[in-house]
Amino acid sequence: MGLFILKRFAEFVPTLFVIVTVTFFLVRLAPGGPFDSEKRVSPEVLAQIEAHYNMDRPLLRQYADYLGGLLRLDFGPSFRKPSRTVREWLFMRLPISIELGLYGLAFALALGLGAGIIASLRHNSLLDHGTMGLAMLGICVPAFVLGPLLVLVFGLWTDWLPVMGWTTPAHKILPSITLGAAYAAYIARMTRGGMLETLSQDFIRTARAKGLRESRVVLRHGLRSGIQPVVAFLGPAAAGLLTGSFVVETIFHIPGLGREFVESAFNRDYTMISGAVLVYAVLVMGLNLVSDLALAWLDPRIRAR
């Protein structure tokens, strides 16, 4: 297992290097620059601003400087928001996106697993069809529809929950539900499928024949095997929740990294884009690793490989 983890870490370094390099050059190939604005600045002023950010140096030199900075965890200054460095921005924004992602994931797991288990236990019943119908609806309704809808009902009509912000626990309910809903639906369908398959296997029949309580059969024996597809899905799902929060952050005015990332791309804030991409890359790779490790823990056959 130790070797497995070590090998995965060794793969991280070249992957990150490629991501950093491609991002560095790709953003500079996009038309327009960070200092273009509606009221055009004079060439003299533009030259001074570019000199301040070392953009007057040859591109390869800028790239070498950037790589040198990364080794010291220095992502450089933000071009469009000069009062703070990119590292400061990332440290400010990332925890919020992670928190939002975790709440979304917790909601998705709680609802998805619950609904999936119930549907599988009441196979082909009205409850099963109803739950799966709702799950299909959850997959089909995008966040930019569900979010405003929830705001309308729980924020504007009933005045139960705040419509924007990220300060009190109440502020975090609607965004987490909006973000997690589609994933809850996926998880519900996967859990149902996995559970149905597992519950029809011989070892479950054996467990029942031994006279175990049904709850123990389902939760101890069935669930452990039945949720394996869900666990495999958790890595990409968690990465998707963390990196895909832009829409939810915009709807609910949450100061997370998703908004910052998209805004920096529109603003051609080169250093901020590169920094955010790097952070996302580390997150996605890390979460996939965690998901693989969880699978190995659940399934002795994977551990043995």
Added chain:
Amino acid sequence: MKLSIRFISMCITCITVLALTVSGCSSPAPGDLNLLQVGNGAEVQELDPHVVSGVSEHRVLSSLFEGLTDSDAATLAPVPAAADRWEVSEDGLHYSFHIRETAQWSNGAPLAAEDFVYAWQRILSPRLGSEYAYMLYCLKNARAYNEGKLKDFNQVGVRAADAQTLLVELENPTPYFLSMQNHFAWYPVHRPAIEKHGAIDERGTAWTRAGNLICNGPFLLADWRPNEILSVRANPRYWDAASVRLAGIDYHPIDNLQTEDRAFRSRLLHITNTIPLHRVAWYREHRPEILNLLPYYGSYFYRLNVTRPPFDNPLVRKAFSLAINREEIVNNVLKGGELPATSFVPPGDPNYPSIDAVQFDVDRARALLAEAGYPEGRGLPPVEILYNSSEAHRTIAETVQRMWQEHLHVDARLLNQDWKTYLSSMNTLDYTVARSSWIGDVADAVNFLECFQTDVGNNRTGWSSPEYDALLARASAEPDREKRAALLRQAEILLLDECPIIPVYFYSWKFLKAVELKGFQPNILGYIRWKDLYLDSGGGK
């Protein structure tokens, strides 16, 4: 199975109880604590008045800093601020400002004439690369200093005669010089605060952070959580602190129109930055008391690339302008209080009556097109209308496309680009027709007309006219206001006759304002004098 169902029901109950409990912990209503809640559009990028360039930054900075003069919120006439009086020489070139003796910085240090000299030297420093340094080019030798051609700042037209007296010498008589003083480019900065964190000409230092920022305006910076909230609180050391009735202002950087609208409806904001286009009609019908549609000193127009056929021919340019029904765009498409453009410069400059030189005349448009060699549009190459991503720009472009197809039989096409790509296309003249706009910084026609001088960065059409340049040069040297206005009028008529641009409409300032917010005065620059505002809780909403 029973256990699992019981477990899930328990979870659902817990979540419901939790939701109901925390719903009681939401933020206080905005009316509490006498704090004004403002929707401020895009996130503030910086709070350094010599580095920023946007409207949202201006809104915040005008609460934190104060220039030599302020503007009366209703008339925009200059009123005493950091300077309590001033004298102007007869030729309009020399100003003598007397700094108010009671004026001080938020740390208690007295505000001195030297602070203005230092600030203006800073914004003009070539190495700082300030985008708004050009606003100070009316000062003698300021341009040469900013472009690095002059090294000695003592030769620039500003100096402190003593601690309270600031002497200013201008390059040309500039009628709007006093009105400009409430623009952030002219604000003073506190030298020790700047130099504690870096050099005079260093951008991006920590001096603008909460706790470091020293200011001289009616409010001081209390907290700045980027993309979340920027809070300012009443400055007890402000010279006119007694007349400031708000305890503070919270600026919410909400750039999504729908989110801002929902925030206002749930009473989290007292005033919004704007309104989604499709909500205007609803508010007009159901909540007219909170809807504000006010004239704004901004012009929406289409640029024509005159270096490319068919728009290298002024007759074609004119024909395309005559084929646009501006009334229809304003009344049927926008419906938000905008006015159909009759000129390029919007009404608002008290010394410059707006002209009426832009018409809708299909017969004349067709005749001009035939004269240019394209009868009934035959032989005209396809025309591509470039716009940046926005629902409103797209709708207008579609309407113009239809008008040109219908009236001129032109193959008009649409091209949508993201903001920076669109700017790049305009800057490199890689377009045929591009939607554009200009918002005035000061209520003076020259602010609009100078965009189309030869080789000016904001021209972006390839159009050049020595006659136009000469008229503007004569206007800037002319001390007599009426003669100056006549020269500017000639220049604008020439511009509209040559038609490198097609004016479409004059902007309106659209926003929602809670009825309990009092002290607000509308003006064409969209300037809000924060110190005049107050919340009257008796109003209800």
